[in-house]
Amino acid sequence: MTEDQFGIREGEVVLELPKAFDAGVYYIGRIHTPWASRDECPKNARESAAVCTVEVDARYALALQNVQTCSHLLLLYWMDKARRDLAVQAPRHYSEPRGTFALRSPVRPNPIAASVVRLIRVEGARLSVVGLDCLDGTPLIDIKPYFASTDAVPDATVGWHGDAQR
Amino acid sequence: MTEDQFGIREGEVVLELPKAFDAGVYYIGRIHTPWASRDECPKNARESAAVCTVEVDARYALALQNVQTCSHLLLLYWMDKARRDLAVQAPRHYSEPRGTFALRSPVRPNPIAASVVRLIRVEGARLSVVGLDCLDGTPLIDIKPYFASTDAVPDATVGWHGDAQR
Numbered sequence: 001m002t003e004d005q006f007g008i009r010e011g012e013v014v015l016e017l018p019k020a021f022d023a024g025v026y027y028i029g030r031i032h033t034p035w036a037s038r039d040e041c042p043k044n045a046r047e048s049a050a051v052c053t054v055e056v057d058a059r060y061a062l063a064l065q066n067v068q069t070c071s072h073l074l075l076l077y078w079m080d081k082a083r084r085d086l087a088v089q090a091p092r093h094y095s096e097p098r099g100t101f102a103l104r105s106p107v108r109p110n111p112i113a114a115s116v117v118r119l120i121r122v123e124g125a126r127l128s129v130v131g132l133d134c135l136d137g138t139p140l141i142d143i144k145p146y147f148a149s150t151d152a153v154p155d156a157t158v159g160w161h162g163d164a165q166r
Numbered sequence: 167m168t169e170d171q172f173g174i175r176e177g178e179v180v181l182e183l184p185k186a187f188d189a190g191v192y193y194i195g196r197i198h199t200p201w202a203s204r205d206e207c208p209k210n211a212r213e214s215a216a217v218c219t220v221e222v223d224a225r226y227a228l229a230l231q232n233v234q235t236c237s238h239l240l241l242l243y244w245m246d247k248a249r250r251d252l253a254v255q256a257p258r259h260y261s262e263p264r265g266t267f268a269l270r271s272p273v274r275p276n277p278i279a280a281s282v283v284r285l286i287r288v289e290g291a292r293l294s295v296v297g298l299d300c301l302d303g304t305p306l307i308d309i310k311p312y313f314a315s316t317d318a319v320p321d322a323t324v325g326w327h328g329d330a331q332r
Contacts, residue, residue: 013228015226015228015229016225017192018192018225021190021191021192022190022191022192022244022305023190023193023244023246023305024187024188024189024190025188025189025190025191026183026184026187026188026275026276027188027189028275028276044316045316046315046316056267059181059182059183059184060181060266060267060275061253062181062253062265063181063252063253063254063265063266063274063275064265065254065264065265065268066264066265066268066326067265067268069268069324069326070268070322070323070324070325071323071325072322076242076276076278076280078188086229087226087227087228087229088228088229088231098231098232099228099229099230099231099232099233100226101222101229101230101308101309101310101311102230102231102232102233102235102236103311104311104313108308109192109194109226109229109307109308110191110194110242110308112242112278112307112308114240114242114280115316116317116319131316139188139189141275141276141278142267142274142275142276142278144267144270144280145268145269145324145327146319146322146324147270147322147324147327148319148320148321148323149212150210150211150281150282151317151318151319151322152318152319152320153282153284153317153318154318154320155237155314156237156238156312156313156314156317156318157236157237158235158236158237158312158313159234159236159237160232160235161311161313
């Protein structure tokens with residue numbers, strides 16, 4: 001798909017972001033992955049069995065108590081390389097433009113990703129996990145225990161999405 | 167459990183937050199629920215079948231294209247009433263203190279909640295959903311399609327958590 005001089009592809013729609021932020025985020029650590037550029041990243045996390053490392057800043061180390069008892073975690077991280085102003089977008093591997101909130105693209109008003117990972121081990125303030133597809137060095141903003149009772153909906157469907165496409 | 171003059175319960179540990187934020191968040195809408203105070207909120211979302219309303223700001227309306235084809239969504243919202251500086255905490259309904267990152271408590275360095283909701287309908291920039299447990303007026307920060315293929319892990323476990331407790 002062709003891009004114009006601003007990197008906007010056909011069918012994409014830019015929105016005007018507010019003049020000021022409403023709240024502030026602390027980076028609480030960094031994620032280390034094998035992928036140094038966007039092109040190297042797996043198209044989605046299921047395609048990779050790579051063990052990635054989450055380094056939590058020392059000031060938050062105590063907050064990791066009991067995390068080692070979780071089989072899976074929900075990680076929130078900040079996709080700091082992504083633009084934030086597209087309402088409709090056409091990711092490279094999809095055929096047509098769709099609304100930002102119907103996509104998991106990094107491009108969104110708040111470039112926060114939510115990924116379910118399998119926890120391999122905890123050593124001090126470092127977690128080894130499987131299930132990420134982000135760039136090396138991505139800032140971490142939260143770690144949550146994954147509760148199957150509320151977080152797992154195996155029969156959920158995304159109508160616009162043909163499984164063959166993903 | 168008793169609280170000291172700063173609202174800290176026995177066994178809780180305060181951490182020193184950084185002096186400055188690393189990134190900024192836009193509120194993209196508001197969530198309307200039946201619950202005006204923390205005490206009224208369901209202890210967790212499974213306990214409620216209440217239909218809640220998500221009002222997305224007009225500037226982001228186009229970004230909702232194709233969302234109506236999703237059976238479930240992952241909503242991220244900002245728990246703006248919560249303190250952010252506890253490393254170890256003792257939520258009222260649990261027996262002992264645990265690390266913040268092993269809990270889904272609103273109290274965390276970045277007070278972002280992630281909730282899976284069932285989408286009932288979309289009317290303009292307003293979504294009706296089931297599965298929330300937050301305060302009325304809570305700021306919304308993201309809407310994502312829920313993909314069972316990557317987001318659903320039905321056999322995930324949280325070791326510290328006895329199901330009877332939740």
